[in-house]
Amino acid sequence: MRHLLRKLGFYLVALWAALTVNFFVPRLMPGDPVEILLSKLGQHGPVTPEMRASVEALLGTNSGESLWSQYVDYLGNLARGDLGTSVVFYPASVGSIIEQTLPWTIGLIGLATIISFLAGVGLGTVAGWKRGSWLDNLIPVTTMFQSVPYFWLALILLFAFGSIWPLFPLNGGYDVYNVTPGWNGPFLGSVLYYGALPAITIVLSSVGGWMLGMRNMMVSTLSEDYMVTAEAKGLRPGRIMRRYAARNAVLPSVSGFAISLGFVVAGSIVTEAVFSYPGIGSALLQSVGGNDYALMQGIFLVITLSVLGANLLVDLLYSVIDPRTRARA
Numbered sequence: 001m002r003h004l005l006r007k008l009g010f011y012l013v014a015l016w017a018a019l020t021v022n023f024f025v026p027r028l029m030p031g032d033p034v035e036i037l038l039s040k041l042g043q044h045g046p047v048t049p050e051m052r053a054s055v056e057a058l059l060g061t062n063s064g065e066s067l068w069s070q071y072v073d074y075l076g077n078l079a080r081g082d083l084g085t086s087v088v089f090y091p092a093s094v095g096s097i098i099e100q101t102l103p104w105t106i107g108l109i110g111l112a113t114i115i116s117f118l119a120g121v122g123l124g125t126v127a128g129w130k131r132g133s134w135l136d137n138l139i140p141v142t143t144m145f146q147s148v149p150y151f152w153l154a155l156i157l158l159f160a161f162g163s164i165w166p167l168f169p170l171n172g173g174y175d176v177y178n179v180t181p182g183w184n185g186p187f188l189g190s191v192l193y194y195g196a197l198p199a200i201t202i203v204l205s206s207v208g209g210w211m212l213g214m215r216n217m218m219v220s221t222l223s224e225d226y227m228v229t230a231e232a233k234g235l236r237p238g239r240i241m242r243r244y245a246a247r248n249a250v251l252p253s254v255s256g257f258a259i260s261l262g263f264v265v266a267g268s269i270v271t272e273a274v275f276s277y278p279g280i281g282s283a284l285l286q287s288v289g290g291n292d293y294a295l296m297q298g299i300f301l302v303i304t305l306s307v308l309g310a311n312l313l314v315d316l317l318y319s320v321i322d323p324r325t326r327a328r329a
Helices: 002-027 033-044 049-059 067-079 094-129 139-147 150-164 185-222 225-232 237-249 251-262 268-275 280-289 293-321 323-328
Strands: none
Touching (some): 094 268, 139 185, 185 237, 185 251, 251 293, 268 280, 280 293
């Protein structure tokens, strides 16, 4: 219990520090979201001083208040679950925008990350167990895809399978003309079809790293004394590979996987920009372009919570995977 409380205390301090940075960094950027929103409102009529004061209060950037007062108001609004109002998507709230875009990102990037991890670890286990096989010789090919800049690989696949051989759509999250959003077969099938090429791009660019890392850890683990003991006891090769070699070799990959899951939201920006995917990464790009403090802070908050949550989860699960850490704790 003391170990758990110490971990939770550390992550609470890290969360407070991230929220503080999240508040001040957007305000150091050039531009004024109040002026941007007033320019939009000015297209429909004159802007009065009262209207300016109302917009400043709405966006939490009251020029008559100090940064400290704004910071306290910001923390108070977060405690109430109020993330503010978006400038770019005015008058929509930040919470509603995140609610609409986050499932797209989690569904695409999260699922592709899990697939690449499982495939890379599985293939790396076999490649390390059977060194010199055709699978082991395939690793340089998979790592080549990882060395190619991600946006360049995405553009190549988009050009090849979206234009030359039009197997997949060029952009979007689903067929907006022929299907109705909802939990129905045509919509879900359209989502899978439109997300197939972005997911393939993510898997190709990341599976090589998981495979190479797992393969090298398997080779290192196979030289340990307990592996020789397991073979001397006459255990089946399959059991030795899974229970003795792979279980210990996978530990560093589990830590990396937790970090990758935490950065699912942040890693979606390039993907969604190339494929015009309607996820939270696209919303973040628009918020930066429009100096939308509230939306930027809301999305950064989601990224912070996902990263901290994933790291906390792996800290707690590590003691289950590796009993040696539980003994030290």
